[in-house]
Amino acid sequence: MVRYKAIISYDGSNFSGFQRQPQVRTVQEEIEKTLTKINRGKPVIVHGAGRTDSGVHALGQVIHFDLPQKRDEEKLRFALDTQTPEDIDFISVEEVNDNFHSRYCKHSKTYEFIVDIGRPKNPIMRHYATHYPYPLDLNLMEEAITKLKGTHDFTGFTASGTSVENKIRTITEARLVFDEKRNFLIFTFSGNGFLYKQIRNMVGTLLKIGNGRMPVEQIDRILTEKDRHLAGPTAASNGLYLKEIRYEE
DSSP states (O other), X not given: OEEEEEEEEEOGGGOSOSSOOTTSOOHHHHHHHHHHHHTTTOOOOOEESOOOOTTOEEEEEEEEEEESSOOOHHHHHHHHHHXXXXXXXXXXXXXXXXXXXXXXXXXXXXXXXXXXXXXXXXXXXXXXXXXXXXOOOHHHHHHHHGGGOEEEEOGGGSOTTOOOSOOEEEEEEEEEEEETTTTEEEEEEEESOOOTTHHHHHHHHHHHHHTTXXXXXXXXXXXXXXXXXXXXXXXXXXXXXXXXXXXXX
């Protein structure tokens, strides 16, 4: 078998997430259907680096799969790009070593979250940015977001009922940029892994701080007390993008 690594992007609006699930449309299932066709009807299993939720987009998701024979990388990319639905794009395909695994090989992920603070909101962006029409103090948010950098137990920022036991993660980048022209807030988070709904919960908390309904020091309290009820609401999924995945050499 020959292993291939692909970088893909997708519009998550009409998907129930990346991972295959019964009776709903998923990114994994659509790609597997196309690969099975290319592989003359023999099933091909796709493995993804990240399991994005329903409505979440990807600019640089990484997948891998095995095919029984060697193929021209660009012809394979083109075939996948043209035969998968229009809301999936194949950016690159390359042959890799058999020991490469998109999920288990050591890597870091970068996510972006876009918040539209314009009034009125931009209807064209309703699936691609979360609208927040309330007043915000960006200085408070910038002060608060720096507290998320570093190695912490992020129990207070994950969805309750998650099965993951070790909730210690390292965030290497946490920053906020205001795009004045488009009236967008762009949150960027990079790290060695993120818990279920962690980024959406962090953004929901930062918006609450910016709106003056929560002190900046609340971040410290959430990290120390590990209590989800102390954090803000979960931000909607439509503003979240899996931007990039970087593997260690």
